[in-house]
Amino acid sequence: MDSADSAASTPTLATLAAMLERHEQMFVHLRGELAALTQAVAQRTPLPAIPPAAAPLQEASASAVKPVLSSRLCPPARPPPPPRLVGGQLVYDISRIMDSRRRGRGFQYLVDWEGYGLEERSWVPRAAILDRNMLRDFHRRHPVMASKGKVRGISGQYPLVQNVTVTEGGIANLTCRVEFNDNTSLQWSNPAQQTLFFGDKKALRDNRIELVRATSSELTISISDVTLSDEGMYTCSLFTMPVRTAKAYLTVLGVPEKPEIDGLTKPAMEGDHITLTCITQGSKPAADLRWFRNEKEVKGAKEVNASGKTFTVRSSLQLQVDRNDDGVAYTCRVDHVALTQAPQQATEVLEVHYAPRVEITHSLEVPQEGQYLKLECVSKGNPSPDPVMWTKDGSELPDLDRMIVEGRELTFTSLNKTDNGTYRCEASNHLGTSSAQYVLYVYDAPTTLPPPTTPPLHPITPDPTALLGSHASDPTVTGNRDPNALGQHGTDHALIGGVVAVVVFVTLCLIIVLGRYLARHKGTYLTNEAKGADDAPDADTAIINAEGNHAHAEEKKEYFI
Known part of the structure; x- marks a missing residue:
């Protein structure tokens, strides 16, 4: 038997202490019921009256007092059945097989003996069980889980729980399930190891804790009006041999309070420096504060302080106000996991004087x-x-x-x-x-003349009086210029500048073309007079020889630019 398997089968001191505490609570409960039952029996069965002349009771000797092992209320236990003789050997009857484990190359089974108590349960090898049908039925109902070559036991004999998260003031449901259970009791206990429910029996006097469902395979309880003090590790125990437990952590979320904005002075003057501070308390875990200028988010400085199990969160926003901040709404919004429907927020509208x-x-x-x-x-x-x-x-x-x-x-x-x-x-x-x-500046009202049907035969001489009359109202002549009117000489300057630019461009193009022409026609040329001039006595003979294309004539060169 290796040490790992021995540790798995032997209860630890902490497990034994927990079992003793639970059993003590059970005994206290049973003793209360026994006292109530005894009182009820005594009320129904009147005690015999003592004769007046009876002698007073004598003090009994301590050696004569003996414990009562049985009574009508506590009848004596039935003696265990004796072993039977099968095949020449004594055998005991097995009520049921509880569990299995691997030992060496074989298996051992935890058996419940017929007529014996829980304390007599024991592990026996497979060869010691003569009823093979009981073994097949056990393996059919409880498949063996193999992990790394070792058998961990019956999968259905382990309690299954889940962690629970609830908002402060809500209802927490704790559920413990067992896939296969042979009428073994289930129990829920709180983080202080106080039993809440043992099966369908309530053990702790707390009106917030109620039973939801209690069967052989499930135990569900509910805790209403949950507070932060209820947070912790809850234990579900399955009273097999050894006791198996599963732990579920109950997380309680603290709901943050509605935020408050401080530091706003009304009205604020243009150019003032102000600091807006948003505060929220009671959050768990710490809440997140966000600032919004109208609908646009702005960044603030966050500070978190712990106060007991909850947190106080502050966020500051520094501003230098101007006229554009007048009428602007600054909103502080609280984001927290406990706020599932709508976030908490506070809004302040700035009033700026300028x-x-x-x-x-x-x-x-x-x-x-x-x-x-x-x-x-x-x-x-x-x-x-x-x-x-x-x-x-x-x-x-x-x-x-x-x-x-x-x-x-x-x-x-x-x-x-x-x-x-x-x-x-x-x-x-x-x-x-x-x-x-x-x-x-008020302009003259517009006047329009009908266009002539035929052009005039002679040019019309302008009337000096008409010109004088128009000059009187013309701002360019009188000096009363409209400051909003555009100048009339801007177009003339633009036209002159354009003409000059065109002339310069054409001149540059001509210079470039002429330079390329001279460069292409530069080279060496041979005249007719130069051919055969050395052999001819005169110029006419040289010309005749040149026309005859004498092969021995020496080439003469002439250059020009």
Whole structure:
């Protein structure tokens, strides 16, 4: 018998201590029931009355007191059956086979003897069991699990449990199952090794713990209104020989409280530095805090502190506020595994005060005489700079009949030349003042003449008086130029620049072409006069010899550029 198998079959001290504690609890429970039963019997069976003349009881001697081994309430146990003689040898009857294990090259079986108690169960070799049908039936109902050449025992005789996770205040269901069980009791105990249920019998007085299901193969209990103190390792015990246990860990999640945002001053001034702090408590494990500016996430600094079994989480967000932060919602959201439906969150809206900024919008791009014009003073500030002030050329508006001021708008019902000038809009609040200007120039109303049906025979001489009249209203002549109108000389400069560029480009192209032509025609040339000139007495003879293509004539060379 090796040491590993011996350790597997011999209970440890911790297992024996747990068994003794459980049995002690069982005995206390049974003793209470026995006392209640005895009291009930005594109430139904009246005791005989003692005669008045009876002598008083004498003190009994200690040596005469003997324990009562049996009574009507506790009858004597039946004696175990004697062995039988089979095949010339004494044999004992087996009630059932409980378990199996490998020893050496064979198997041993844990047997329950007929008529004997649990303490008499023992391991016997296979050869000692004469009933082969009992062995076949045992292996058929309990397949042997082999692992690395060793038999671990009966698969169905091990309790099966699962870890449970529950939110604080919820209900936790603990289930212990056995695939094959021969009416062996199941028991649940808490992390303090206190028995909760032994079979269908409740052992701990706790109204939160209830029995859900109790059969020979399953024991399920429920714990309602779970607290953080209920977290720990719960043990399911199967009272075989030896006792087999399985442990399930109960995890309790602490629900974080609704977050709170601190550090916000209302209103904040533009340019101020503020720090927003979000705090949540009671989370387990530690919650995660996230910041959002409107719908966009921003990063904050997180800090986690433990307080008992729960955690307090803080997250800080530093800001330098400006006018763009006015009306912006900052949200602190708590993300936690216990928040399955919707996350906890808190929202604060910033209110930022800042000096106004002003600009002027107009309804016409080119205002002309007789038209309707609206100028609007668009001012943005907090507090709102209302009302605004309109002036013309540094003074009050001259013609309030045609110039109507309604709130931020200045309306001209019919423009004329007298409306030319600089208009100023000014807005202010307690943080500052801002203004904007608009220079108005009113153009002449457009006049169109019908085109002539036939061209004139003689050129028309311009009328000097007409020119003078037009010059009076022409801003280029009088000097009253429209500051918003475009210059008329921009097109002439562009045209001149384009012509110059074309001329330079053509000149460069001609120089390049001429250079390539001269380079290609440079070389050596032979004239007719040079051929045979040394053999001829005169020039005519040389020409005649050259035309005759004398082979011995020496070539003459002539170069030119």
